[in-house]
Amino acid sequence: MLQLENVSAGYGRAQVLREVSFAAKPGEILCLAGRNGAGKTTTVQAIMGLLPLMGGSVTWKQIVLSDLPPHQVPRAGIGYVPQGRRLFGDLTVGQNLDIGRFTNGKDLHALDDVLELFPRLRERYTQRANTLSGGEQQMLAMGRAMCLRPSVLLLDEPTEGLQPSMITAIRDATAQMRDRGVAVVLVEQRLDAIAALADQVALLENGRLRAVLTREEVAVDPQKLAHLLGV
Amino acid sequence: MTTDLKKSLLLHGAVLAVLFASQFVLPAYHHGNLARVMILASYAMGYNLLFGYTGLLSLGHALFFAAGLYGMGLAMSQFDVGAGPALVCGVIAGTLVGAVIGMLALRTEGVAFMIVTLMFAQAGYLTILYFGTYTRGDEGFVIAQPDRVLLGLDLSDPTVRFFAAFTVFCIALIMCLAVVKSRFGKVLIAIRENEDRTQMLGYDVTRYKFSAVVLSASLSALAGAAYGILFGYVGASFASVQYSIFPLLWVLLGGAGTVLGPLIGTLFMFYLIDLSSGITTAYMLIAGVVLVLLTVFAPQGILGELRRRVWKWLP
Numbered sequence: 417m418l419q420l421e422n423v424s425a426g427y428g429r430a431q432v433l434r435e436v437s438f439a440a441k442p443g444e445i446l447c448l449a450g451r452n453g454a455g456k457t458t459t460v461q462a463i464m465g466l467l468p469l470m471g472g473s474v475t476w477k478q479i480v481l482s483d484l485p486p487h488q489v490p491r492a493g494i495g496y497v498p499q500g501r502r503l504f505g506d507l508t509v510g511q512n513l514d515i516g517r518f519t520n521g522k523d524l525h526a527l528d529d530v531l532e533l534f535p536r537l538r539e540r541y542t543q544r545a546n547t548l549s550g551g552e553q554q555m556l557a558m559g560r561a562m563c564l565r566p567s568v569l570l571l572d573e574p575t576e577g578l579q580p581s582m583i584t585a586i587r588d589a590t591a592q593m594r595d596r597g598v599a600v601v602l603v604e605q606r607l608d609a610i611a612a613l614a615d616q617v618a619l620l621e622n623g624r625l626r627a628v629l630t631r632e633e634v635a636v637d638p639q640k641l642a643h644l645l646g647v
Numbered sequence: 648m649t650t651d652l653k654k655s656l657l658l659h660g661a662v663l664a665v666l667f668a669s670q671f672v673l674p675a676y677h678h679g680n681l682a683r684v685m686i687l688a689s690y691a692m693g694y695n696l697l698f699g700y701t702g703l704l705s706l707g708h709a710l711f712f713a714a715g716l717y718g719m720g721l722a723m724s725q726f727d728v729g730a731g732p733a734l735v736c737g738v739i740a741g742t743l744v745g746a747v748i749g750m751l752a753l754r755t756e757g758v759a760f761m762i763v764t765l766m767f768a769q770a771g772y773l774t775i776l777y778f779g780t781y782t783r784g785d786e787g788f789v790i791a792q793p794d795r796v797l798l799g800l801d802l803s804d805p806t807v808r809f810f811a812a813f814t815v816f817c818i819a820l821i822m823c824l825a826v827v828k829s830r831f832g833k834v835l836i837a838i839r840e841n842e843d844r845t846q847m848l849g850y851d852v853t854r855y856k857f858s859a860v861v862l863s864a865s866l867s868a869l870a871g872a873a874y875g876i877l878f879g880y881v882g883a884s885f886a887s888v889q890y891s892i893f894p895l896l897w898v899l900l901g902g903a904g905t906v907l908g909p910l911i912g913t914l915f916m917f918y919l920i921d922l923s924s925g926i927t928t929a930y931m932l933i934a935g936v937v938l939v940l941l942t943v944f945a946p947q948g949i950l951g952e953l954r955r956r957v958w959k960w961l962p
Contacts, residue, residue, distance in 0.1 A: 464847065490849030498847070504840040515837045518830045519849035542959075564849070
């Protein structure tokens with residue numbers, strides 16, 4: 417289980433997260449929801465070690481991730497698909513996937529699995545990443561993270577700005593990762609996506625955890641979530 | 648083996664074959680020039696590993712070339728070692744200097760990295776001048792012909808020298824190709840593209856950059872040691888800032904981040920200066936104009952442009 421306990425983090429001396437605690441379980445999707453500036457991206461960056469913690473801890477299978485240098489966190493099995501994709505734009509699809517794959521050098525089938533999940537990437541294999549459409553870029557960003565065969569996958573607004581067909585493909589891939597037993601932390605603002613995918617919803621407000629709702633609670637009273645999100 | 652890899656091996660094999668065969672047809676003057684160009688291109692290949700593939704712009708690479716040159720030269724002049732062991736001493740000296748400079752300079756990045764490497768190279772240059780008792784300062788020293796014998800072969804003989812330069816070039820080329828095609832090389836390219844993203848994917852970026860500096864320094868030192876032993880001269884001018892700028896120009900001209908770019912750039916620049924100096928005393932002006940034109944019309948260098956437009960598989 418990915419466990420955050422009283423995590424406080426921020427940028428420089430500006431504290432954004434204040435004592436946030438939640439747990440993401442294998443085979444489940446935990447949606448991190450909240451308004452803009454609530455601290456969703458800061459939370460996933462803190463999990464990845466990209467921001468130093470001001471307090472608290474992040475653990476995964478008895479490994480204290482917050483004690484590791486940032487480059488060791490992916491090697492502990494934590495995959496990250498950042499907001500805005502952050503691909504290597506001048507490298508080809510194949511080269512981008514290679515960089516993701518080499519971290520997990522022993523697994524030779526990871527690339528085949530990714531290309532099976534996203535056949536579009538096979539078609540675009542020798543094309544430069546910055547010439548792909550937004551949806552294809554998102555597939556590549558997810559594929560690159562999945563090449564690692566992560567046990568935990570952090571997705572930061574993966575469907576932002578995509579056309580409906582691409583949104584469906586990305587959601588299907590996210591659900592497949594959950595079905596394979598991966599603990600998925602999904603930063604999401606769309607109510608329909610949250611309702612469709614989330615097993616748990618952790619609601620952030622001004623850097624604090626306001627509520628954790630289960631799938632059943634969201635299903636019984638969708639208006640409650642909408643009210644909490646302020647939409 | 649993929650088609651791209653086959654094409655790439657075929658091209659590089661063909662270039663090596665042409666270089667080897669050229670010794671039988673070239674007149675003596677160009678024969679000697681080509682031997683020199685191959686050694687300098689090996690130096691540029693070392694530079695390219697750091698600049699073209701890792702994205703670290705060093706302005707102090709002359710220090711590594713000179714470390715190889717003086718490591719070899721001083722081993723021969725001060726300790727009377729043979730040509731073979733002296734060559735090894737040169738490479739070891741360059742590797743050690745690379746490791747020390749790497750540890751210190753990689754604490755900085757960007758412009759600061761350029762300045763720090765430049766300062767270290769200047770310190771190295773001044774050290775050579777300061778210890779003139781051993782290094783003969785600005786004048787340098789000559790390696791006598793009887794000492795330039797390796798495995799019974801007289802390295803001062805033009806044919807042997809050409810073959811030795813060709814061997815060094817082959818080593819550099821194969822090493823660069825192997826690095827670029829390896830997992831290590833692909834991570835270096837990712838670091839060049841974006842350090843933070845590479846780290847985010849689980850790579851210890853500092854360790855990779857350090858390895859690149861050491862590898863680049865070793866190759867530069869090999870070229871330096873080979874230059875000294877093949878052409879019989881060890882001089883402080885090779886440690887000057889000019890010899891840090893040259894490989895940058897050669898690599899930019901030929902195409903940064905291409906394996907053959909340094910050879911093309913070195914050959915082009917060498918003959919540009921050679922030919923234009925035969926026409927006018929203002930030959931640097933001609934060289935400058937040509938460089939500006941190339942920068943404007945082929946900003947990625949000769950092979951870089953060729954890769955962008957035609958040979959996308961070029962490593």
